[in-house]
Amino acid sequence: MIPRSTVIVFGMILLWGGGVAPADNGFERAISAARARSVKLYGLKVGQQVGYGTGTIVSAGGDILTVYSLLLESNKLRAVTSDGTRYHAELVTFDRRTQLALIKMTRALEGDSSIGSLPFFDLVCSGDDTAEKSSSDPCEPELLLGDWVLAAGNPFKIAEGAEPVSIAHGVYSARARLDARRKVREFPYHGDVLVIDAVTSNPGAPGSPLVNLDGKLVGMIGRLVVSNLTHTKFDYAIPRDVLRSFLIGAKNPRDSVVANTDPSGPTRRDGGFARVDPGIRLTRTGYMKLPPLVERVRRGSPAAKAGVRPDDLILSINGHRVADLQSYDKRIAQVAQGEPIDLVIQRKKNVITIRIPAETP
Amino acid sequence: MVTALNSSGRVHAVLSCFCSALFFGVALSAAPRTDDADIVAHDEMRRIEMIERVTPASVCVYDDNKRGGGSGALIDPDGYGITNFHVVAKMLGERRGWGGLGDGEFYRMEVLGIDPTGDVAMFRLLDEQRFPSVPLGDSDAVRVGDPVVVLGDPFLLSEDNMPTVTTGIITGVHRYQGGTKGNLIYSDCLQTDAPINPGNSGGPLFNARGEVIGINGRISVGERGRFNVGLGYSISSNQVRRFVPALRAGLLARHGTLDATVIEKDDGTVVFDEIGSNSPVRAAGFRDGDRLVSLNGTAIRSANHYISIMGTFPEDWPLTVVVRHASRRIEKVIRLVPVDPKINFEYVADREANVRQIKRVLRRFDKATRTKQRSNSTATAYSWALTMNGDVQGFVERGVDSTFRVVNQKGEPARLVRIEDGARKTILTFDSLWAERPDGQTLLPQQQMVFTALYYLQSLLLVPVDERDFNPVEHVGADAPISPSRLSAPDASPPVPWEVLAWQTTGGLTIKVSFDGDSGLARRVRAFDPATDQHVSIELLSHRQLGDVVWPSVLEVATADARFTIEVQSVERLP
Numbered sequence: 001m002i003p004r005s006t007v008i009v010f011g012m013i014l015l016w017g018g019g020v021a022p023a024d025n026g027f028e029r030a031i032s033a034a035r036a037r038s039v040k041l042y043g044l045k046v047g048q049q050v051g052y053g054t055g056t057i058v059s060a061g062g063d064i065l066t067v068y069s070l071l072l073e074s075n076k077l078r079a080v081t082s083d084g085t086r087y088h089a090e091l092v093t094f095d096r097r098t099q100l101a102l103i104k105m106t107r108a109l110e111g112d113s114s115i116g117s118l119p120f121f122d123l124v125c126s127g128d129d130t131a132e133k134s135s136s137d138p139c140e141p142e143l144l145l146g147d148w149v150l151a152a153g154n155p156f157k158i159a160e161g162a163e164p165v166s167i168a169h170g171v172y173s174a175r176a177r178l179d180a181r182r183k184v185r186e187f188p189y190h191g192d193v194l195v196i197d198a199v200t201s202n203p204g205a206p207g208s209p210l211v212n213l214d215g216k217l218v219g220m221i222g223r224l225v226v227s228n229l230t231h232t233k234f235d236y237a238i239p240r241d242v243l244r245s246f247l248i249g250a251k252n253p254r255d256s257v258v259a260n261t262d263p264s265g266p267t268r269r270d271g272g273f274a275r276v277d278p279g280i281r282l283t284r285t286g287y288m289k290l291p292p293l294v295e296r297v298r299r300g301s302p303a304a305k306a307g308v309r310p311d312d313l314i315l316s317i318n319g320h321r322v323a324d325l326q327s328y329d330k331r332i333a334q335v336a337q338g339e340p341i342d343l344v345i346q347r348k349k350n351v352i353t354i355r356i357p358a359e360t361p
Numbered sequence: 362m363v364t365a366l367n368s369s370g371r372v373h374a375v376l377s378c379f380c381s382a383l384f385f386g387v388a389l390s391a392a393p394r395t396d397d398a399d400i401v402a403h404d405e406m407r408r409i410e411m412i413e414r415v416t417p418a419s420v421c422v423y424d425d426n427k428r429g430g431g432s433g434a435l436i437d438p439d440g441y442g443i444t445n446f447h448v449v450a451k452m453l454g455e456r457r458g459w460g461g462l463g464d465g466e467f468y469r470m471e472v473l474g475i476d477p478t479g480d481v482a483m484f485r486l487l488d489e490q491r492f493p494s495v496p497l498g499d500s501d502a503v504r505v506g507d508p509v510v511v512l513g514d515p516f517l518l519s520e521d522n523m524p525t526v527t528t529g530i531i532t533g534v535h536r537y538q539g540g541t542k543g544n545l546i547y548s549d550c551l552q553t554d555a556p557i558n559p560g561n562s563g564g565p566l567f568n569a570r571g572e573v574i575g576i577n578g579r580i581s582v583g584e585r586g587r588f589n590v591g592l593g594y595s596i597s598s599n600q601v602r603r604f605v606p607a608l609r610a611g612l613l614a615r616h617g618t619l620d621a622t623v624i625e626k627d628d629g630t631v632v633f634d635e636i637g638s639n640s641p642v643r644a645a646g647f648r649d650g651d652r653l654v655s656l657n658g659t660a661i662r663s664a665n666h667y668i669s670i671m672g673t674f675p676e677d678w679p680l681t682v683v684v685r686h687a688s689r690r691i692e693k694v695i696r697l698v699p700v701d702p703k704i705n706f707e708y709v710a711d712r713e714a715n716v717r718q719i720k721r722v723l724r725r726f727d728k729a730t731r732t733k734q735r736s737n738s739t740a741t742a743y744s745w746a747l748t749m750n751g752d753v754q755g756f757v758e759r760g761v762d763s764t765f766r767v768v769n770q771k772g773e774p775a776r777l778v779r780i781e782d783g784a785r786k787t788i789l790t791f792d793s794l795w796a797e798r799p800d801g802q803t804l805l806p807q808q809q810m811v812f813t814a815l816y817y818l819q820s821l822l823l824v825p826v827d828e829r830d831f832n833p834v835e836h837v838g839a840d841a842p843i844s845p846s847r848l849s850a851p852d853a854s855p856p857v858p859w860e861v862l863a864w865q866t867t868g869g870l871t872i873k874v875s876f877d878g879d880s881g882l883a884r885r886v887r888a889f890d891p892a893t894d895q896h897v898s899i900e901l902l903s904h905r906q907l908g909d910v911v912w913p914s915v916l917e918v919a920t921a922d923a924r925f926t927i928e929v930q931s932v933e934r935l936p
């Protein structure tokens with residue numbers, strides 16, 4: 001494989017020299033991959049909320065990730081693929097905290113275009129998507145600070161029918177926690193987001209896939225929010241790993257155990273997503289920066305069986321240091337169904353390791 | 362304009378060489394042993410050089426009181442520049458303003474032609490010097506992801522007229538952004554995420570080679586206010602190029618239309634829905650319900666696509682329209698009828714600017730058609746030998762009294778015949794034609810129009826420059842630079858439109874001659890009779906020097922019911 005730096009440098013050369021030879025301008029591959037996997041959404045217009053949006057195709061059968069908004073509540077929700085085919089779609093579930101939503105394309109509006117061969121981002125790494133196969137680790141495409149990122153979406157409803165959606169380009173600036181609000185209400189998601197320097201906080205843009213120069217999905221533009229710090233609209237994307245956890249949970253609601261660690265509680269429509277619940281409850285009263293101290297262990301739970309006890313202080317999960325409640329929540333949310341959980345625990349003066357085996361349904 | 366465009370063409374060629382040299386330089390230096398940082402540095406240097414090269418042609422546009430403002434770009438060394446109509450809209454009273462260049466100077470500026478429908482206007486900086494200028498590029502060759510540079514004066518930041526530079530990529534092509542009250546329509550335009558803000562209006566969008574591919578004039582705005590949110594729109598350079606001749610000639614440019622609406626059917630086809638009663642589509646024989654297949658070789662995908670493409674052509678521009686009627690494919694070249702701009706003021710065309718362009722076109726024509734030793738001679742009587750299929754069919758004679766007739770070898774009124782399936786078919790009968798004295802009763806109006814058209818062409822060739830009367834002449838804008846029937850062959854770069862001069866004859870005909878800006882030669886002569894709504898068109902396909910004049914040698918004549926070729930074999934001076 002060509003070293004990464006060379007690839008990027010070549011991209012830049014082509015940017016300014018590409019006019020001479022009919023060479024790739026450095027972005028074309030990523031743009032066409034992203035555009036083919038982006039859908040235009042049309043639905044309910046409520047008040048100041050626009051009745052259009054963007055979605056990211058995550059299965060050949062028409063599963064679409066987007067952000068929750070009232071437009072999805074329409075019983076006339078439509079998804080238009082890049083070739084202009086229009087499909088009926090319906091909301092499957094959404095997550096109150098991340099405001100991610102899963103919708104499903106049901107059937108074509110006209111003709112009998114079958115759903116089942118759509119190009120898609122292989123978020124759960126089934127390996128079905130040829131576009132993602134070439135990567136060495138298809139589940140975690142590499143993304144370094146300063147890498148180019150491109151979003152493909154339909155802000156301001158510029159594109160219609162088969163017209164290609166708009167592109168925004170920028171660099172990945174930081175991975176940081178979101179601290180934001182919508183109007184006066186606190187935005188419930190306080191997890192990690194990708195900060196980008198492209199302007200993406202425009203009506204219709206949330207739900208746009210964000211890809212790297214290889215055209216691999218690295219995130220999705222999140223709901224329009226205002227930063228609590230700067231009071232300006234915030235350009236960010238929900239990272240791939242968060243999308244992935246949401247999708248796995250949303251696709252397998254019965255197989256997963258709903259975690260009640262989220263104070264906002266389970267979503268409507270029962271979408272318990274992927275949140276693996278080993279049965280540990282931490283002490284949550286007090287100040288913001290609380291250590292992850294076990295308050296209770298549910299009787300008969302995987303954690304109880306593995307020997308976790310109250311007053312254990314959790315030091316790390318699967319090799320990642322967890323210093324406080326927030327980082328515990330973040331790491332536990334990233335544990336996928338069917339994976340064991342390795343904990344390092346301080347119990348009184350001893351440091352011990354405990355493996356909680358994967359729950360077999 | 363001709364001189365100017367030619368020199369732009371030269372600049373362009375030089376730039377291409379420059380770029381390819383650098384490109385190869387980089388490609389070589391990109392060998393594995395080379396340090397990546399060097400490549401990046403080289404690449405940045407080239408970008409900086411490009412920006413430095415085009416910056417002097419960027420203009421800060423101000424009104425007469427040096428207030429208000431927008432941006433613009435000089436497109437030829439005589440000081441002609443392009444901007445948005447909405448930038449000069451408030452200057453149309455005096456048609457005066459100021460143009461600030463990067464040298465820090467303010468130049469008096471006159472506002473020339475305007476195109477309110479397409480939001481384009483032309484101005485001229487009034488100074489004796491040769492100005493820096495930038496070439497127009499090919500906006501149809503632009504691809505999404507291409508890097509772009511925007512120059513202009515956002516928020517009127519510049520104190521010394523040096524433009525602000527922003528960069529981005531092309532984020533959409535072939536966009537359509539509807540206008541307000543029928544004006545300021547951005548058809549088939551470019552979309553970019555290079556920041557564009559108030560004050561950037563009218564400024565240039567450059568590709569990596571430093572060619573202007575668009576005029577920035579519009580942005581999408583959210584609830585936050587009128588400033589960049591990452592979605593800007595540029596009028597495509599290929600549209601602008603087609604309007605430049607009319608704008609330079611000080612005209613109120615009118616867009617063209619087929620005067621017909623289309624709808625999309627469920628099967629995805631696009632069909633004519635409502636064809637206006639005076640639509641050229643109706644005149645071409647097409648009917649409601651006919652399927653529209655393509656315009657100028659571009660397959661029409663949707664009703665929006667049709668509207669978008671239609672918005673980019675000036676009036677009288679010829680479009681190759683392909684229609685499917687039942688199962689039959691019909692292809693016709695249709696000239697667009699004008700759309701009157703929706704303006705609430707009276708715009709009087711700038712006659713001074715118009716005459717300036719007429720003189721420039723004719724000077725180039727004279728230079729291209731007259732040899733030096735003949736420049737002062739005035740041959741007023743001559744004879745053309747006409748051939749068809751190699752046989753001499755007759756002679757077109759022009760007498761010293763400026764009369765005009767066609768005779769056969771015996772001096773009798775001639776006929777032009779064509780052998781078709783072994784049968785002789787008479788195409789034209791020239792029974793004693795006298796162009797300005799139509800006493801030949803047997804002559805059909807269309808035949809008369811053909812020879813009136815030829816008469817005007819020959820007058821151009823024979824009347825000395827100093828004796829020409831400019832009063833009955835008008836520069837009326839642009840014409841498609843090649844025969845529309847040959848438009849399907851895509852050209853590497855879009856050719857410069859031909860410029861059209863028009864005469865009104867005493868017989869009430871309108872004669873339009875299209876001049877080629879590259880060679881200066883006349884390429885097409887058309888006659889139109891408003892009384893009968895009849896057209897004839899003559900394509901001057903090739904030229905050669907006969908005696909001391911470069912004559913058109915192959916003329917392809919098209920009337921409503923005949924199409925034939927005249928070859929001029931020889932020219933004789935009559936005694």
